Amino acid sequence: MTSPADIPANNHKRYFFEKFGITERLLERCLGEALSAGGDYADLYFESVTAVSLGVDEQIVKSASTGTSAGCGIRVISGERTGYAYTDNLNADRLLHAAKTAALIASGPAKAPVQGFTEAQTPDLYPVPLGGFDLDLAARLELILRADRAARAFDPRIVQVRASYSEELRRVLIAGSDGSFASDTQPLCRLNAFVIAKDGDNTTKGQAGAGGRAGLAQFVGSKSPENLAQEAARGAILQLGAVPAPAGEMEVVLGPGWPGILLHEAVGHGLEADFNRKGTSAFSGLIGRPVASPKVTVVDNGTIEGRRGSLNVDDEGSPTQETVLIENGILKGYLTDKLSARLMGTANTGSGRRESYHCVPMPRMTNTYMLAGEDDPEDIIRSVKRGLYAPNFGGGQVDITNGKFVFSASEAYLIEDGKITAPVRDATLIGNGPEALKHVSMVGYDLKLDEGIGTCGKDGQSVPVGVGMPTIKLDRMTVGGTGR
Known part of the structure; x- marks a missing residue:
């Protein structure tokens, strides 16, 4: 099997074909099975996600996780009825079994199975990280530690700080019984800062965050952890004097x-x-x-x-x-x-x-x-x-x-x-x-x-x-x- 790092991140279709052994013939077989009990339309939604998340509370790393998941959801529509089944195993037998299950849920008037696909022409709205997804936890941890330090330095009345960072790279491939076919690679990241301020018996909170469809490099280039932390701290301090x-x-x-x-x-x-x-x-x-x-x-x-x-x-x-x-x-x-x-x-x-x-x-x-x-x-x-x-x-x-x-x-x-x-x-x-x-x-x-x-x-x-x-x-x- 080819590893994800060996497959260009922007070659969405090739990723599923080479990583999981998906073929156009298998897509046709699954859609044919999905319509075997009748139905107006069927589609396959393949998804593979790599994700990382980190959380710091009081300058201590309280949570850190990385993971990958993959699976396929198969839908059959018959009139207003929808049959749906999914599997986290992408071998042919499991896919065909899921297709049959969805077919039986939404059985209806039969429709001829698809033969051949037309790939959708899609825009390129977000940059995909070169080499796919790299799990450099140290660089991500430094982001949230920078936010933590900036929030604490904002005002001595800031008594607690929590910061977190999450990032994922989602690859999808969708094939429909109408011959439609599309694939995409979707980056997503988010940085959050949460603070608590205290002055005597008065306790307030503030939070701020930023994110978008980008990888770590693009995010760091456009968003400052310090600015986010200062915005969260500003909100908390402001509330201390609110009426x-x-x-x-x-x-x-x-x-x-x-x-x-x-x-x-x-x-x-x-x-x-x-x-x-x-x-x-x-x-x-x-x-x-x-x-x-x-x-x-x-x-x-x-x-x-x-x-x-x-x-x-x-x-x-x-x-x-x-x-x-x-x-x-x-x-x-x-x-x-x-x-x-x-x-x-x-x-x-x-x-x-x-x-x-x-x-x-x-x-x-x-x-x-x-x-x-x-x-x-x-x-x-x-x-x-x-x-x-x-x-x-x-x-x-x-x-x-x-x-x-x-x-x-x-x-x-x-x-x-x-x-x-x-x-x-x-x-x-x-x-x-x-x-x-x-x-x-x-x-x-x-x-x-x-x-x-x-x-x-x-x-x-x-x-x-x-x-x-x-x-x-x-x-x-x-x-x-x-x-x-």
């Missing part, structure tokens, strides 16, 4: 970048086609109708170079694309995969994603953001008599069926007479996604994407995503807090 957040309905200004997570959760999930096909989304049946202010245009774009949510091909082998979801306030469409596109009679937007070969694909977001407007961000702040400015967010909860959300602001400030004043703590934003967007009255020209830390959960599956927005003003939103 209680006001409560009630008021004007709210969201800062650029990571606050786009509110858009992702409160609106983006509701625009995924499976929810709309089943009629369970607050946006079901609203295409062509106004769902936001005319100043709001929202896109999902999986083609931005190096971004965490970007992919050359989705997990069904379809090229990703830029999809306009809301244009000037009008709902234009949904995010679709092959199944939902076929059942809804719409185009496939290349949004089929899955966490691993264990999972069926479903419509998911990639990089979702609001386009820039024409307003000066300083004018937006100056227009607010009394309100809240929220440049950073923590966690939140959303009900897809009605669009209601609750989000916590990890960093927020009072706006008084057009000026940003005191930092506040424990601020939450409460609202309804479709309704909230109707109250957007100003949109800044300062569109910013997040630092590359987004992870999206849906039906038990997690995938990397990106978010973003410019500075925006909402004329009305409910703020939860304990102050006045």
Whole structure:
């Protein structure tokens, strides 16, 4: 067998053929077996992942792991039924057995098996590390130790620091019974810093992170561990002097970048086609109708170079694309995969994603953001008599069926007479996604994407995503807090 290091990382197809002995004839046999009990469509998703993660807590290495995994998921679609089986053994017998299992789950009207494949022409959105994946743990450990030292040096009130780094190289090969064929090699890395600050009885926390589709060399060249650590420490120290957040309905200004997570959760999930096909989304049946202010245009774009949510091909082998979801306030469409596109009679937007070969694909977001407007961000702040400015967010909860959300602001400030004043703590934003967007009255020209830390959960599956927005003003939103 050929070792992974001997196979060029950008030769995706050759990797699986040489490492695991996969052949086009075997792909045809597996797809034929998958359709042997009938079905409209079948596909094979081969995946091989090499990963490393390191964690430092109080300057002590508390966790370190490296590992590899490989397997294949086989799906058969018959009408609205899906049969799915997977195996972590890529020899021919196990693959054919998994194909037969998926076939029996989704049995239906027969379809002729595929003969021959047409390979998709895909872009090159991210550099693949030369030589594949090299497990130099010392270089990765030094990254997080640099972050640890920088956070501690920021202020003597920083009393605890945790830092972590994770990296993976994922190779995929997808073959479908419609003759489609695609392969890709997908790097991904992320560095996080978490700190705790203390002043008397007052204890606060701060965190920051960055990442993207890159290997260690590219990441170090574009992101500074020191800057991330200082940002985490700044947030914690800031909160030590924060006053209680006001409560009630008021004007709210969201800062650029990571606050786009509110858009992702409160609106983006509701625009995924499976929810709309089943009629369970607050946006079901609203295409062509106004769902936001005319100043709001929202896109999902999986083609931005190096971004965490970007992919050359989705997990069904379809090229990703830029999809306009809301244009000037009008709902234009949904995010679709092959199944939902076929059942809804719409185009496939290349949004089929899955966490691993264990999972069926479903419509998911990639990089979702609001386009820039024409307003000066300083004018937006100056227009607010009394309100809240929220440049950073923590966690939140959303009900897809009605669009209601609750989000916590990890960093927020009072706006008084057009000026940003005191930092506040424990601020939450409460609202309804479709309704909230109707109250957007100003949109800044300062569109910013997040630092590359987004992870999206849906039906038990997690995938990397990106978010973003410019500075925006909402004329009305409910703020939860304990102050006045």
